[in-house]
Amino acid sequence: MRSIGEMARDGGLSVSALRFYDRAGVLVPAWVDPVSGYRWYEPEQLEEARLLARLRRAGMPLADIRLVLAGWAGPDTDLVRGLLQAHLRRLELGLSDARSEFSTLRALLDHRETNPMTSPHTATARLSVPVPELAAALDAVRFAAGTDAELPMLGGILFDIEGEGLHLVATDRYRMAVAQAHATGHGGPRTQVVVPLPLADAMRALLTGEEPARLAVDGDSVALETGDRQTSGQSLGHEFPDYRRLVQLPAGRRAHVDTAAFQKALETGPVRASETREQDGEPYDLSVLRVTENGSVIVCDDGDDDQNNVAVNREFLLHALTAGARDELILELGAPTAPLAIRRPDDEGAFSLLMPVRLEN
Template sequence: MPNDELMPIGAFAQRSGLTSSALRFYADSGLLPPADVDPVSGYRYYSADQVARATALRQLRELAMPLASVEAVLGSGPDEACRLLDNHVARVVGDAAAVQRKAAVIKSALGNVPGLPIAAVKGPVLADAVEQVLTATAHEPGIPALAGLRIEASHEAVTLTATDRYRLSTRTLVPAESSRQTWAGTVDGDELRATAAASRRSPLVRLEAVPNGIRFRAADREDRHCRLLPDEFPDYRLMLASLGEVTTRATVSKDLLLRALEEHPGERLGLHVADHGVNVVSADDEQPGTPLPATATGQALRIWFGLTTLYPAVSTAIGPDVLLDLRGHDQPVTIRSADRGDLTTLAMPINPDHPA
């Protein structure tokens, strides 16, 4: 191949995202040999056709995949490569879970630090509540608190809250045993999800505050530990306190509303609430809406949402019917069960005229 069609190692490093030293290592290991080597200078040259393989190699190594597995993936067809990737991810996830469990045991045993009792709740109830509220979390760069769940315990209740800035979900649990302590902290959402799942089959789970974390204790089970996020959680109570008066209220079947949202063709949709019920409409006036039987009171209102905001807010509601409390086209809507108020979600509307 003529030299003017080849790239020196530095240029190829920039194209592929691999360092020159990494390229030398992968060349020596046989994973990515250069297209040509100058016999006098020893300079290595690469072709443009090798960029895709080099990029895939870099991406696989970023997944902490061993060299032997990388070679197998690069040498396989799409179906086999996908299977190998799935196997690798399963091993990594399993190893991480094992490390997390061992770390929790070590944390609990360090210095035999006694925990401050926070609350005792039923395991299945706690697991369901955590799963429901965690749907409102988000992994946002620079805002780690949005991936956490706020736990606030008082003598009468344990409140779980999460927000991704477009939704806010909060659920209040009645403790199985009253506590004399009040406590609040933001718990890592990913760790809490795994811990809550393990608590589902425990009749009673005791929450204890420990340095930099919270401990979950259940009879005949290993203690679980979740770390606290040091970042400040958004002041959701101020937002709740500043909500305006409800001007429109509608009660609608959860299943019917979810089906209408699933069948809606666009990423944005409107709810037209009037005396006749709730109509799921499109920004395109030529598209027919989906009328839903509902009980509606107050002012007629049309309000717009992103599907990714409204759908999870409705799907996590408890019970067969959802209650929508609306305050205007530009104000958050409150979504909760029509007959149970312990899980409440706020969903932010959008301006349909603004670009996505």
């Protein structure tokens, strides 16, 4: 029999994906150790794992994948061929519609490039920032930075300098984190620079002393000095999304939560087992939240279908709670389609937003 690690290596699926497909009833291990809970697979299940990996890369829905796997080993392959052909037709129709829309969008972008609008491009800036504030700001946003090679502008942290304020922002499309720190010495116009993650991490490693940190931006060059230590590098050179538009949210229902207790409730509480979800090809657990009449936030049971429930990626929420770095945090839940906000009671300038996940009816 193959261990879950061996199956992941040879089957083209991650260990977390195999656990996910086990819970979803798509690829169930042949035996689970009753003591350790470790999963073991029969040799013939390797072919199923490889088939599953191919179907997911092709974007086939899990409901259809179940049927393909069920019919794959049978003598009658008509069902399997029909499912594959139907999915291919859906992809072709979707691609045709997408080509038409993207053709229009490219024309609009060409027009914008020939008639550019003004924006706070990287310029020259010199400012001083308290070390504890800059360190806390980096810690608060680092988890939300993107890693998608197709979106290099999200693979860093935005340093937005304006007046005596420095805002740090990171997003990977599904979540966003914003933090702020006081700055002195900058008297010029608003300046923005996207600091790549390796440089941002090197900056964070310097922030251990008591002296103010000195940040310098000169065109594409970014440098940070603390005491007699310095790190520097090149900015990403990409425009960052206008985060100010993305954080203009309608007021939601606010609830104070004990961070440690709420983290434990998430880690041990129910997930939406009836729905299988993936994000950029990786499966994840879905937690469903609701604000009760007494103002507390609960993790809903699988059968709780209240229309005001808000569903989120559980791992992302746990990351946001840790980055909040407070014993108590404020959760702000709006409509089920509105982002979930995680705020600090003593500093609402530092917050995280998580995009909700639409629940299937």
